[in-house]
Amino acid sequence: MTTTPTEQTFLVDHFLIAMPQLQDSYFANTVVYMWQHSLEGALGLVINLPINMQLADILDQLSIEDLRDPAANQIVLSGGPVETEKGFILHDAEPRWPSSLRITDSITLTTSRDILAAIGRGEGPTNYLMTLGCSGWSAGQLEKELAQNSWFTCPATKSILFSTDFANKANMAAATLGFSMAQLTTDVGYS
Numbered sequence: 001m002t003t004t005p006t007e008q009t010f011l012v013d014h015f016l017i018a019m020p021q022l023q024d025s026y027f028a029n030t031v032v033y034m035w036q037h038s039l040e041g042a043l044g045l046v047i048n049l050p051i052n053m054q055l056a057d058i059l060d061q062l063s064i065e066d067l068r069d070p071a072a073n074q075i076v077l078s079g080g081p082v083e084t085e086k087g088f089i090l091h092d093a094e095p096r097w098p099s100s101l102r103i104t105d106s107i108t109l110t111t112s113r114d115i116l117a118a119i120g121r122g123e124g125p126t127n128y129l130m131t132l133g134c135s136g137w138s139a140g141q142l143e144k145e146l147a148q149n150s151w152f153t154c155p156a157t158k159s160i161l162f163s164t165d166f167a168n169k170a171n172m173a174a175a176t177l178g179f180s181m182a183q184l185t186t187d188v189g190y191s
Helices: 057-059 113-120 142-149 166-175
Strands: 015-020 030-039 042-044 048-056 074-077 081-093 100-104 109-110 126-137 150-155
Touching: 030 048, 030 166, 042 074, 042 142, 048 057, 057 074, 057 113, 081 113, 126 142, 142 150, 150 166
Parallel strands: 074 126
Antiparallel strands: 015 030, 015 150, 030 042, 042 126, 048 074, 081 109, 081 126, 100 109
């Protein structure tokens, strides 16, 4: 029997952590921060898949002056296979820029160029990450994947969300539930 999410089961401000059976997909070893989830579908950002680009490259491409300390440069992440040319800034500042969406009391998502200019001037949020692209699921698709044990979930934490230890984020998320990724197997069924 297929179930639909209720208000209590929506996964906004949660992490999706890829199970081992997703090894041959785009989502292998990923952690996704869920910023939208409803009966109409779901949207999230992969938060642990660095690409060969830094924020300085993005600012340069957009002709935005970069006054930040070069040592403080930020790695850009691949947020997912949807809208890969669009930038998403997940941050801990108030939603004061155009196209800002408050997700929680302390997490905001912004897609406008204005936030990049503020970051370049050193006036942006304290904690942030930038992705190119996002991850999306149509109505019922995520629920089906969860029922197939493609993902496990846990409440999001800012310490994991904004960590730059990208390779260890899945283990950090699993640890919040009391286990490690090494304890998971691709085997399913009964013996």
